[in-house]
Amino acid sequence: xxxxxxxxxxxxxxxxxxxxxxxxxxxxxxxxxxxxxxxxxxxxxxxxxxxxxxxxxxxxxxxxxxxxxxxxxxxxxxxxxxxxxxxxxxxxxxxxxxxxxxxxxxxxxxxxxxxxxxxxxxxxxxxxxxxxxxxxxxxxxxxxxxxxxxxxxxxxxxxxxxxxxxxxxxxxxxxxxxxxxxxxxxxxxxxxxxxxxxxxxxxxxxxxxxxxxxxxxxxxxxxxxxxxxxxxxxxxxxxxxxxxxxxxxxxxxxxxxxxxxxxxxxxxxxxxxxxxxxxxxxxxxxxxxxxxxxxxxxxxxxxxxxxxxxxxxxxxxxxxxxxxxxxxxxxxxxxxxxxxxxxxxxxxxxxxxxxxxxxxxxxxxxxxxxxxxxxxxxxxxxxxxxxxxxxxxxxxxxxxxxxxxxxxxxxxxxxxxxxxxxxxxxxxxxxxxxxxxxx
Amino acid sequence: xxxxxxxxxxxxxxxxxxxxxxxxxxxxxxxxxxxxxxxxxxxxxxxxxxxxxxxxxxxxxxxxxxxxxxxxxxxxxxxxxxxxxxxxxxxxxxxxxxxxxxxxxxxxxxxxxxxxxxxxxxxxxxxxxxxxxxxxxxxxxxxxxxxxxxxxxxxxxxxxxxxxxxxxxxxxxxxxxxxxxxxxxxxxxxxxxxxxxxxxxxxxxxxxxxxxxxxxxxxxxxxxxxxxxxxxxxxxxxxxxxxxxxxxxxxxxxxxxxxxxxxxxxxxxxxxxxxxxxxxxxxxxxxx
Numbered sequence: 040x041x042x043x044x045x046x047x048x049x050x051x052x053x054x055x056x057x058x059x060x061x062x063x064x065x066x067x068x069x070x071x072x073x074x075x076x077x078x079x080x081x082x083x084x085x086x087x088x089x090x091x092x093x094x095x096x097x098x099x100x101x102x103x104x105x106x107x108x109x110x111x112x113x114x115x116x117x118x119x120x121x122x123x124x125x126x127x128x129x130x131x132x133x134x135x136x137x138x139x140x141x142x143x144x145x146x147x148x149x150x151x152x153x154x155x156x157x158x159x160x161x162x163x164x165x166x167x168x169x170x171x172x173x174x175x176x177x178x179x180x181x182x183x184x185x186x187x188x189x190x191x192x193x194x195x196x197x198x199x200x201x202x203x204x205x206x207x208x209x210x211x212x213x214x215x216x217x218x219x220x221x222x223x224x225x226x227x228x229x230x231x232x233x234x235x236x237x238x239x240x241x242x243x244x245x246x247x248x249x250x251x252x253x254x255x256x257x258x259x260x261x262x263x264x265x266x267x268x269x270x271x272x273x274x275x276x277x278x279x280x281x282x283x284x285x286x287x288x289x290x291x292x293x294x295x296x297x298x299x300x301x302x303x304x305x306x307x308x309x310x311x312x313x314x315x316x317x318x319x320x321x322x323x324x325x326x327x328x329x330x331x332x333x334x335x336x337x338x339x340x341x342x343x344x345x346x347x348x349x350x351x352x353x354x355x356x357x358x359x360x361x362x363x364x365x366x367x368x369x370x371x372x373x374x375x376x377x378x379x380x381x382x383x384x385x386x387x388x389x390x391x392x393x394x395x396x397x398x399x400x401x402x403x404x405x406x407x408x409x410x411x412x413x414x415x416x417x418x419x420x421x422x423x424x425x426x427x428x429x430x431x432x433x434x435x436x437x438x439x440x441x442x443x444x445x446x447x448x449x450x451x452x453x454x455x456x457x458x459x460x461x462x463x464x465x466x467x468x469x470x471x472x473x474x475x476x477x478x
Numbered sequence: 479x480x481x482x483x484x485x486x487x488x489x490x491x492x493x494x495x496x497x498x499x500x501x502x503x504x505x506x507x508x509x510x511x512x513x514x515x516x517x518x519x520x521x522x523x524x525x526x527x528x529x530x531x532x533x534x535x536x537x538x539x540x541x542x543x544x545x546x547x548x549x550x551x552x553x554x555x556x557x558x559x560x561x562x563x564x565x566x567x568x569x570x571x572x573x574x575x576x577x578x579x580x581x582x583x584x585x586x587x588x589x590x591x592x593x594x595x596x597x598x599x600x601x602x603x604x605x606x607x608x609x610x611x612x613x614x615x616x617x618x619x620x621x622x623x624x625x626x627x628x629x630x631x632x633x634x635x636x637x638x639x640x641x642x643x644x645x646x647x648x649x650x651x652x653x654x655x656x657x658x659x660x661x662x663x664x665x666x667x668x669x670x671x672x673x674x675x676x677x678x679x680x681x682x683x684x685x686x687x688x689x690x691x692x693x694x695x696x697x698x699x700x701x702x703x704x705x706x707x708x709x710x711x712x713x714x715x716x717x718x719x720x721x722x723x724x725x726x727x728x729x730x731x732x733x734x735x736x737x738x739x740x741x742x743x744x745x746x747x748x749x750x751x752x753x754x755x756x757x758x759x760x761x762x763x764x765x766x
Contacts, residue, residue: 303625303657306687381660411600412660415630418637419661422669427640434637438602446624451660452598 091131091155092167098128099169102183105190107470110197117190118198122209122229125191129236131155132180135168140178180240181247188234188251189473192258195230195270231258231270235277250472252282257465259291264462268304271295286336290458293328293342296321297349298455325349333362340370341458348382351389360386367399374450374457377406381413381451393420409440409448511545512537513674515645515699516726516745517755524724525752533728536744538735546729553588554722555606555644556581557675558617559635561652563597563626570682571622573708574651577715578617581649582610584719592638593617596631597624598658606642628652629659632677632694633666639675646675647722648700649715653683656690663690670697671740671761676725678718682708699757728756737762 101113120128135154142149142161149161159167165175169183199207208226238251255278262271275292282288298304299314300321308314329346332339347363350356363386367379384399397420404413414437421429446452514535518525530547558578560566566574582591591613592606604612632650639646656663667690670677678700679691688704695702701721703714728745735741745756 301657302655306655306657385662411630415600415633415661419633419665419669422637422672423665425672430637431641434602434634434641437600437634438605446598449599452625452658 091127092157092159094124094128095131095135096167098132098187099167099183102187102190103169105186105193107189107473108193108197108466110193110201114190114194114198117194117230118202118206122232125229125233129233132168132183133240135164136170136175136178136180139165139168139170139175143172143176177242179242179244181242181244184237184241185247185250185254186473188237188254189469191230191234191237192254195228195234196261199228199230225269227273228270231274234258235274250469252285252288253465253469253472255282256287256291257462257469259288259295260458260462260465263291263294263298263458264456266456268295268299284331284335286332286339286342289328289332289335290339290342290345293325293332293345293349294455294458296325296328297345300325300352301455303455319353322349322353326353338369340366341375344370344375344378344382345458347386348378351382351386356386356389360390373406377403377410377450378454378457380406381416384413384416388416388420393424396420407448407450410451411437411440411449412451414440511729511731512741512760514728514730514743514745514756515674515676515722516728517699517721517724518726518747518750519753519755520750524721525747525750526724528726528747530728532748532750533726534744534746534748535728535730536746537730537732538741539744540734542730542732544728544730546727548727548729549725552727553590553644554585555590555592555639555642555646556585556719557592557594557606557635557639557646557648558613559594559596559631559648559650560617560620561597561626561628561631561650562595562620562622563653563657564623565626565653566622566682570708571620573711575617575620577651577708577711579614580712581715581719582614584716585610590642590644594631594635594638595620596627596634597622598627599624600627600631600634602634602638606638606644625658626652626656627659628656629663629666629690630661631659632690633661633669636666636670636673636675636677636698640673645722645727646673647718648675648677648698649718650677650679650691650694651711652679652681652691653687655683655687663693667693667697668761670694671757671759673698676700676722676757678722679703680705680711680714680718682706697757699755701755732762 097116101117105111105113131154138152138154139161142152151158152161152164153159154164165172168175168180170180174180174182195207205226207228207230209229209232210226234254238254241247241251255274259271259275259278262268262274272295275288275295278285278288279292299308300318302318305318309317326346326349329342329349332342333346336342343362343366347359347366350359350362360383363379363383367376367383370376370379380399380403384396384403387393387399388396397417400413400416400420404410404417407413414433418430418433418437421427421433440448450457516533518528526549528547528549530544533544533547535542535544558581560574560578562571585591588608590606590608591604591610593604593613593616595601595616604616607613628650632648635648635650636646639648675698677694677698679688679695680703681688681691682705688702692702694700701718703718705711705714732741740759740761742759743756745754747754
């Protein structure tokens with residue numbers, strides 16, 4: 040089983056215009072070519088009456104046969120489907136599931152149902168939809184919906200990157216950004232939109248909801264890991280509406296806004312006009328989300344570190360220092376401890392507590408002996424108080440670092456992406472859930 | 479950092495500075511002799527041959543006694559601070575390398591060169607050295623990739639420039655956009671106010687992106703060049719070197735002013751309607 044390609048970021052994508060509000064049910068119809076406008080003529084209606092069943096049938100076949108995490112034939116077939124195809128199949132599936140429920144409520148064993156001028160035996164329809172009697176009677180398609188969401192997530196992650204540009208695209212354009220520069224155009228992926236809309240139709244069920252949450256966690260981690268802020272935008276907004284008190288979702292939502300406030304994204308976003316909110320707005324959003332995440336789970340040290348850093352960026356240094364002190368005391372693992380010490384150093388420095396700042400920077404340097412950030416900070420700290428010798432000494436330590444350093448030597452460079460390290464783990468867990476038959 | 483043997487002129491300057499400190503013990507630990515790099519121009523052309531008596535310098539409005547004015551006497555410490563992020567590729571990179579070599583070729587005996595290259599990482603070295611071949615080879619070895627830690631690197635460049643008693647010239651080349659620094663721009667600008675180094679910057683990006691470089695060059699009395707193309711980069715770099723050589727180094731020991739805080743500087747040339755470019759002030763109080 041392959042896992043999601045949670046690879047290092049090469050470029051990032053930003054959505055153009057406002058984030059799409061998540062439509063209910065099947066979603067708003069996509070923009071389609073004139074020739075394919077629905078019900079434009081009787082002949083088109085007739086064509087649709089012939090087309091819906093093979094389309095639905097091949098989609099359900101793909102859903103059932105796809106091996107989660109793999110680039111198999113079902114996933115490849117789905118990769119060439121258009122936004123319109125997906126809209127139609129969603130419309131048909133939801134309509135037929137509802138039809139099953141209605142028919143079963145009227146008669147325990149309806150013989151034939153008619154849909155889009157096509158008569159179909161009820162048992163055949165139920166079989167086509169892959170629903171048990173009980174599922175059909177309650178319009179509970181959770182099992183199919185979860186598998187389908189995973190299939191379309193896999194298509195977005197594993198198949199679309201292999202196809203020519205434009206495949207899997209919605210009508211909404213995005214810009215591609217690298218090192219703060221716009222380097223091209225992209226689009227919002229239809230498979231993520233489709234996945235979200237499918238999961239919106241889940242019937243209340245604890246296990247299904249847990250799996251859906253996992254799908255959102257994993258896919259958010261993936262999007263942030265590869266720098267796909269365009270798709271992340273509606274995705275995380277949607278997840279936030281569904282799970283408003285989930286600390287993990289709150290955290291990821293905060294990370295999204297924190298990342299968006301970074302210079303890496305802000306300059307390009309402002310210049311290209313895709314985002315007029317500005318860094319301050321994103322930082323305010325991030326602060327609120329991290330605060331809620333910590334409130335929901337006081338042991339969520341990673342959220343506390345991010346909260347402290349954002350507070351510092353907002354100029355609330357006393358609050359930042361308090362939050363980071365608590366984080367530094369409880370942080371596990373060298374990387375999280377490094378962040379806590381480095382950020383606490385900056386907060387203390389801003390408060391004029393230079394000795395304390397120096398201590399924290401030194402602790403950060405001890406945790407990562409090849410990191411340049413704490414050494415630069417120590418040099419600057421010394422220079423600020425007129426200690427030229429101290430400033431030069433710290434610079435000499437920087438010079439003494441190996442010439443061929445790598446970004447991993449200094450976790451600061453991974454700060455905006457580090458939380459997504461769990462991307463592969465999360466997908467592994469999600470795939471295992473499906474493989475084990477748990478929903 | 480590596481320090482080479484001091485030239486005679488440098489020793490003379492240092493001796494004067496030390497003597498000044500001895501006479502003003504109240505400033506000995508905080509405000510040492512203040513060095514101000516000054517460019518005097520008349521109708522855009524540098525004015526040469528001025529003496530100490532030709533200058534007037536006011537520290538927070540208080541007239542100061544000038545200890546020394548030197549011109550083309552102190553050797554230069556030229557620190558290249560080069561952006562080697564992913565956006566500096568192809569012709570831009572070639573032009574940058576050529577421009578670096580052009581400046582190295584223009585250095586005189588006693589001058590030193592050094593290199594700070596940066597993308598996400600700031601690579602400091604070669605340190606200041608009279609061996610320009612070493613610096614040139616390092617420039618040729620650079621390979622662009624990654625993001626841009628412009629603020630971090632500018633700080634490192636200033637630190638290298640002031641690691642030796644020569645006159646520090648930092649030449650920053652970048653597309654002007656910082657995407658990955660740890661240090662905050664305002665902190666580095668504060669250090670710039672305390673530094674003797676003069677920063678000239680060449681930005682190959684959009685003007686809106688060059689805010690940090692504009693502030694940095696203003697604080698250090700350098701100059702910002704904004705280029706649409708890097709085709710003429712060598713000429714710009716040589717212009718920087720030439721202009722820096724035309725500058726006077728004015729030194730005085732502050733008196734009658736507070737030890738702390740921001741000191742506004744006003745430098746004038748008597749009897750001339752000349753344009754004077756000097757740093758706008760300096761920060762004192764555990765500063766300098």
